[in-house]
Amino acid sequence: MKKPTLPKGTRDFGPSQMAKRQYILEIIKKVFQKYGFQPLETPAMENLSTLTGKYGEEGDQLLFKILNSGDFLKNTNAQMLESKNSKGITFDISEKGLRYDLTVPFARYVVMNRNEITFPFKRYQIQPVWRADRPQKGRYREFYQCDADVVGTDSLLCEAEIVLMIGEVMRRLGIVDYSLKVNHRAILTGMAELCGVKGNEASFFVAIDKLDKIGEEKVKEELLARNFSESSLVTLFEMLNFSGTTQQKIEFLTSKFLTISGGKKGISDLKEVLTLLSEYGAPENHVEFDIGLARGLSYYTGCIFEVKINNVSIGSVSGGGRYDNLTGVFGLPDVSGVGFSFGVDRLYDAMEELNLFPLETQISSQVLLVHFDEESKRYGLKILKTLRENGIASEIYPDSVKIQKQLDYANKKMVPYTIVIGSEEMKSGILAFKNMNTGEQQKYTLNQIVSLIIQPNGR
Amino acid sequence: MKKPTLPKGTRDFGPSQMAKRQYILEIIKKVFQKYGFQPLETPAMENLSTLTGKYGEEGDQLLFKILNSGDFLKNTNAQMLESKNSKGITFDISEKGLRYDLTVPFARYVVMNRNEITFPFKRYQIQPVWRADRPQKGRYREFYQCDADVVGTDSLLCEAEIVLMIGEVMRRLGIVDYSLKVNHRAILTGMAELCGVKGNEASFFVAIDKLDKIGEEKVKEELLARNFSESSLVTLFEMLNFSGTTQQKIEFLTSKFLTISGGKKGISDLKEVLTLLSEYGAPENHVEFDIGLARGLSYYTGCIFEVKINNVSIGSVSGGGRYDNLTGVFGLPDVSGVGFSFGVDRLYDAMEELNLFPLETQISSQVLLVHFDEESKRYGLKILKTLRENGIASEIYPDSVKIQKQLDYANKKMVPYTIVIGSEEMKSGILAFKNMNTGEQQKYTLNQIVSLIIQPNGR
Numbered sequence: 020m021k022k023p024t025l026p027k028g029t030r031d032f033g034p035s036q037m038a039k040r041q042y043i044l045e046i047i048k049k050v051f052q053k054y055g056f057q058p059l060e061t062p063a064m065e066n067l068s069t070l071t072g073k074y075g076e077e078g079d080q081l082l083f084k085i086l087n088s089g090d091f092l093k094n095t096n097a098q099m100l101e102s103k104n105s106k107g108i109t110f111d112i113s114e115k116g117l118r119y120d121l122t123v124p125f126a127r128y129v130v131m132n133r134n135e136i137t138f139p140f141k142r143y144q145i146q147p148v149w150r151a152d153r154p155q156k157g158r159y160r161e162f163y164q165c166d167a168d169v170v171g172t173d174s175l176l177c178e179a180e181i182v183l184m185i186g187e188v189m190r191r192l193g194i195v196d197y198s199l200k201v202n203h204r205a206i207l208t209g210m211a212e213l214c215g216v217k218g219n220e221a222s223f224f225v226a227i228d229k230l231d232k233i234g235e236e237k238v239k240e241e242l243l244a245r246n247f248s249e250s251s252l253v254t255l256f257e258m259l260n261f262s263g264t265t266q267q268k269i270e271f272l273t274s275k276f277l278t279i280s281g282g283k284k285g286i287s288d289l290k291e292v293l294t295l296l297s298e299y300g301a302p303e304n305h306v307e308f309d310i311g312l313a314r315g316l317s318y319y320t321g322c323i324f325e326v327k328i329n330n331v332s333i334g335s336v337s338g339g340g341r342y343d344n345l346t347g348v349f350g351l352p353d354v355s356g357v358g359f360s361f362g363v364d365r366l367y368d369a370m371e372e373l374n375l376f377p378l379e380t381q382i383s384s385q386v387l388l389v390h391f392d393e394e395s396k397r398y399g400l401k402i403l404k405t406l407r408e409n410g411i412a413s414e415i416y417p418d419s420v421k422i423q424k425q426l427d428y429a430n431k432k433m434v435p436y437t438i439v440i441g442s443e444e445m446k447s448g449i450l451a452f453k454n455m456n457t458g459e460q461q462k463y464t465l466n467q468i469v470s471l472i473i474q475p476n477g478r
Numbered sequence: 479m480k481k482p483t484l485p486k487g488t489r490d491f492g493p494s495q496m497a498k499r500q501y502i503l504e505i506i507k508k509v510f511q512k513y514g515f516q517p518l519e520t521p522a523m524e525n526l527s528t529l530t531g532k533y534g535e536e537g538d539q540l541l542f543k544i545l546n547s548g549d550f551l552k553n554t555n556a557q558m559l560e561s562k563n564s565k566g567i568t569f570d571i572s573e574k575g576l577r578y579d580l581t582v583p584f585a586r587y588v589v590m591n592r593n594e595i596t597f598p599f600k601r602y603q604i605q606p607v608w609r610a611d612r613p614q615k616g617r618y619r620e621f622y623q624c625d626a627d628v629v630g631t632d633s634l635l636c637e638a639e640i641v642l643m644i645g646e647v648m649r650r651l652g653i654v655d656y657s658l659k660v661n662h663r664a665i666l667t668g669m670a671e672l673c674g675v676k677g678n679e680a681s682f683f684v685a686i687d688k689l690d691k692i693g694e695e696k697v698k699e700e701l702l703a704r705n706f707s708e709s710s711l712v713t714l715f716e717m718l719n720f721s722g723t724t725q726q727k728i729e730f731l732t733s734k735f736l737t738i739s740g741g742k743k744g745i746s747d748l749k750e751v752l753t754l755l756s757e758y759g760a761p762e763n764h765v766e767f768d769i770g771l772a773r774g775l776s777y778y779t780g781c782i783f784e785v786k787i788n789n790v791s792i793g794s795v796s797g798g799g800r801y802d803n804l805t806g807v808f809g810l811p812d813v814s815g816v817g818f819s820f821g822v823d824r825l826y827d828a829m830e831e832l833n834l835f836p837l838e839t840q841i842s843s844q845v846l847l848v849h850f851d852e853e854s855k856r857y858g859l860k861i862l863k864t865l866r867e868n869g870i871a872s873e874i875y876p877d878s879v880k881i882q883k884q885l886d887y888a889n890k891k892m893v894p895y896t897i898v899i900g901s902e903e904m905k906s907g908i909l910a911f912k913n914m915n916t917g918e919q920q921k922y923t924l925n926q927i928v929s930l931i932i933q934p935n936g937r
Contacts, residue, residue: 023528023586023808026574029521031587033594034601037517053866055843055873055891057493058500062620063522063576063606064485064542083523084545086572088610092562100559103551113545115485117522127482128490135492137890139876142493147522151547161521174876176855299859349482384514396635400758407512414514417598417633431596432514 028152028160035381040163042380043366044145046191047165051143054184056167059142061124063149064115071116073123073348081150083160084113117149121166121360122345129170130349138171145363157333159364168358170345175288177357178322178341179295182304185326185337185359189305192366193375196329197336199305202312203289204320204340206272209282210258210310213275214251221316223247228313230259258310265293265308272310288321318342324359331372336365385472386436387429388415389422395440402438402450402465409469429455436472487611487619494840499622501839502825503604505650506624510602513643515626518601520583522608523574530575532582532807540609542619543572576608580625580819581804588629589808597630604822616792618823627817629804634747636816637781637800638754641763644785644796644818648764651825652834655788656795658764661771662748662781663799665731668741669717669769672734673710680775682706687772689718717769724752724767731769747781777801783818790831795824844931845895846888847874848881854899861897861909861924868928888914895931 025031032040048058064085071079091112092100099107118124121144129136145165152158167184169177182199189197207227211220226241233241239252261271269286276282289308296304312323321341327334339359346354370376386406388399399415406413414434416425422439429437439451439460452468453460463471484490491499507517523544530538550571551559558566577583580603588595604624611617626643628636641658648656666686670679685700692700698711720730728745735741748767755763771784780800786793798818805813829835845865847858858874865872873893875884881898888896898910898919911927912919922930 021527021809023589024525025521025590026523026525029523031521031591032517032519033587033591034516034518037519041517052842053869053871055871057842057891058491058496059493060491060496062484062488062490063608064488064620066483066485068480069482080547083547085576086543086545086568088539088542090562090564092559092564092567095562097560097562100551100562101556103549103554103556103559105549105551108551109545117544128492130482131484132490132492137887139887141873149522161523169876172876176874176876295856295859298856300863350480383511383516397754397757400754404759410512412512412514414600415635417628417631417635428596428598432516 026160028154028158030159030161034383038380038383039370039376040363040367042376043192043363043370044165047188047361048143048145050184050187050191051167053187054141054180056141056143059125059128059144060146061118061121061128061144063117063147065118065124065127067110067114067116069127070119070123074119078119081152082119083117083149083151084109085115085117087112087114118146119150120148121146121164122168122358125166125168126346126349126354129354130346130351133351139169139174139177140171141167141169143167157364157368163363165361165363166358167360168356170354170356170358173355175291175322176295178288178292179299181324181339181357181359182292182296182306183299183301185324186301186304188361189326192370194328194369194373197305198307198327198329200307200309200312200325200327201289201292202309202323203285204316204323205281205285205288206310207285207313207316209272209276209279209285210255212279212281213258214247214254216247216251219247224313224316227255227259227311228316230311235260261310265306268308268310292322314338315340320344320355321357328369328373331369333365333368335362336369337361381433382435383432384412384414384434386411386413386438386468387425387432387434388413389425389429389437389439390416390419391422391441392419395442395445398445399438399440402440405465406469406472409473411469411472426455436468438468485619487613487617489618489620493842497839497842498829498835499822499826501835502651502822502829503624506647506820507602507604509643509646509650510626512646513600513639515600515602518584518587518603519605520577520580520587520603522576522606524577524583524586526569526573526575528586529578529582533578537578540611541578542576542608542610543568544574544576546571546573577605578609579607580605580623581627581817584625584627585805585808585813588813589805589810592810598628598633598636599630600626600628602626616823616827622822624820624822625817626819627804627815629813629815629817632814634750634781635754637747637751638758640783640798640816640818641751641755641765642758642760644783645760645763647820648785651829653787653828653832656764657766657786657788659766659768659771659784659786660748660751660781661768662744663775663779664740664744664747665769666744666772666775668731668735668738668744669714671738671740672717673706673713675706675710678706683772683775686714686718686770687775689770694719720769724765727767727769751781773797774799779803779814780816787828787832790828792824792827794821795828796820840892841894842891843871843873843893845870845872845897845927846884846891846893847872848884848888848896848898849875849878850881850900851878854901854904857904858897858899861899864924865928865931868932870928870931885914895927897927 070082095108095111147161147163149161211217211223216223222245226238230238273286312325319340320343323340326337341357343355345356390396390399403415435455437453444450449462451460452463529541554567554570606620607623608620670676670682675682681704685697689697732745771782778799779802782799785796800816802814804815849855849858862874894914896912903909908921910919911922
């Protein structure tokens with residue numbers, strides 16, 4: 020018999036990984052809820068008509084498609100079959116696909132439920148998505164996305180709240196050294212106008228976005244190859260290379276944008292967000308104005324965010340921005356909003372690299388009851404009941420096997436305490452309580468043990 | 479533009495449903511963890527070689543299959559295509575499918591990770607599964623399963639622990655009127671032997687399993703039609719119709735099984751589980767010995783469970799049993815265990831019918847800050863910060879719109895308190911605190927409000 024395998028690019032999450040993932044997700048959920056965001060879940064499968072045409076041609080090819088049930092070939096075109104035209108028959112044999120992100124299903128939900136939704140609608144959504152990408156290190160075919168969006172308002176308070184939420188999540192996760200980079204679509208447009216490339220922005224921004232990865236020289240080469248003029252590059256890099264605080268950058272660009280109304284609007288939005296943050300009283304907001312941040316520009320129309328953890332191998336763990344047309348593709352215009360997403364896998368990897376997971380995440384049971392025989396096992400049942408009634412996660416080894424085997428089980432499962440029950444313990448009611456980390460063993464009554472576990476430092 | 483729709487048999491879970499679902503799942507997870515169970519998640523997609531042949535021929539047809547990426551027709555058989563033989567080319571154009579349950583992926587996980595797993599392995603798994611079933615009321619193509627299993631031990635303590643876990647989940651959910659029906663595969667086999675139908679058990683049990691649904695007469699008709707003798711039916715219904723307590727049923731069957739060794743073993747297992755429960759001190763264990771319970775018999779080899787909530791339309795919310803061969807299909811023999819599953823959708827429906835969801839599940843934010851203008855909104859930001867620092871989920875309406883619109887938002891979102899900020903409040907620091915349920919409004923300092931929300935009854 021062939022050993023079973025996992026499909027390429029997919030993963031199991033065993034107990035230890037799950038505990039760490041749940042630790043991250045619980046913190047994120049609690050913060051989202053504290054800020055008034057409500058949960059949404061959509062089905063894994065969507066109609067292909069909902070999914071296709073939303074992610075570009077490349078995206079369409081990365082959709083996992085579900086084969087229709089039953090006699091799926093029945094109504095296909097015989098000629099297409101004969102010529103083995105895979106592309107030509109795809110939509111005849113497949114009506115549904117797996118969701119590719121959480122944004123399109125969210126947009127579909129908003130359109131379908133627009134009359135019941137209370138706007139402004141603050142929703143969060145934490146679910147896996149699937150992409151038929153070539154798997155490689157850190158890139159999977161199934162991975163979780165974790166989105167929060169506010170739709171139905173233009174208020175810049177939402178941008179400020181996103182900064183606050185990201186800050187609270189990072190603080191609770193113990194991540195201190197990170198940057199929350201912000202830019203604004205209108206600032207990028209203003210820069211393009213200043214450079215005299217107003218009608219040809221897209222490839223201009225694509226090149227800028229690569230600055231981090233390929234460096235100034237290569238970006239310049241690429242722009243020249245795309246027929247941008249030397250003088251436009253001089254203007255561009257004067258701005259990109261301006262170094263200073265966020266405040267100094269704002270002043271610098273304000274002076275540049277005197278006659279550029281779009282750019283002015285971008286700057287004033289950014290200033291407003293910073294003012295709201297300071298009025299809220301968020302001293303450490305980690306915000307850095309990054310003129311070169313140019314992500315998601317086919318989609319974002321206002322502020323743009325990206326969160327990078329410093330000094331780890333994969334730093335970018337969150338991103339987002341404001342859009343003015345979430346649901347236009349589904350026939351409902353003018354639904355604007357702002358949202359962002361945490362990359363759970365990347366947060367996980369960064370937390371591992373920084374050694375930030377508390378040891379406690381790995382503890383499932385607090386106590387294992389260890390016994391010598393059937394009689395002491397039965398005696399242990401009453402102890403187990405008392406422990407659990409006091410909210411203490413605990414178990415008894417199910418079989419009467421050698422003590423060492425039971426202790427091994429406790430060690431492998433990282434159970435911090437064991438109670439060994441033998442004939443003496445049954446007679447006296449005084450139990451042998453062992454700290455598995457220190458190896459220290461002492462005799463206590465059950466009540467004393469309960470207190471010790473609930474308040475380990477005697478507080 | 480066509481309005482978007484959901485695929486047949488799938489659902490969105492909006493904020494209100496999500497809150498209720500999370501309420502149920504959180505309780506289940508907490509109980510599982512308290513009993514030492516650890517979480518596992520497996521990918522939505524499995525290789526079809528892992529899935530097919532595990533659920534019978536009907537099950538294979540209900541698998542959702544994923545169309546291979548790229549030029550999927552390239553290596554298909556031209557003749558099969560020409561004759562439009564859907565079945566014949568299915569496995570040529572599809573290598574992966576969506577998981578159909580959580581048991582097969584669990585078995586695959588155990589086989590692939592047998593050297594790292596700590597046995598006995600207590601795992602729980604809460605994930606959606608997909609079946610291309612004909613959708614109907616209460617039957618969906620995507621639904622959550624919620625499984626807990628212990629593998630790698632024969633100890634009947636695990637059966638007792640399952641009874642305890644079910645009991646604790648039901649108690650915490652507020653469900654009091656339910657029965658936990660148990661039977662044992664060997665008792666059924668013993669009954670078959672007594673009835674003289676030893677070699678022909680399968681269709682015998684299938685008929686018994688329908689007793690609840692179609693009644694005694696129809697079951698008798700069906701058995702006669704299948705050539706079971708009149709006398710075997712007399713013996714069978716003498717046992718099925720025996721009424722009495724669990725204790726009385728055990729005594730009755732003990733006297734019947736004097737020479738039937740299989741039946742004896744079943745009775746002694748059952749007695750042992752009941753003894754363990756009583757030694758643990760579980761007085762209200764809701765256990766009812768049901769001689770007619772005959773579910774999952776192609777799979778279960780020991781105790782069988784089913785939980786039914788009384789006086790609701792769909793009563794069966796949980797089931798499970800012991801099996802002696804979880805992983806044999808993947809080439810790893812002798813992995814035995816016992817497990818059970820909660821039907822989340824059914825629990826949800828029963829809870830709705832019994833009106834058991836606490837109102838608090840519907841509350842997302844505790845407080846909405848309501849303001850008259852930009853100035854009072856900005857003043858509100860500091861208040862918001864204090865509320866959140868005290869762990870109070872709260873929000874401020876993002877736009878400066880009419881007060882009534884802001885209060886409507888609070889009402890629709892079931893926010894229980896509002897704080898209205900006007901010029902007077904900004905001057906004095908004394909805030910108008912409104913209970914949205916009673917309509918009562920009083921003036922308090924922010925500190926007083928924080929105390930009132932944290933300790934609503936003044937405790």
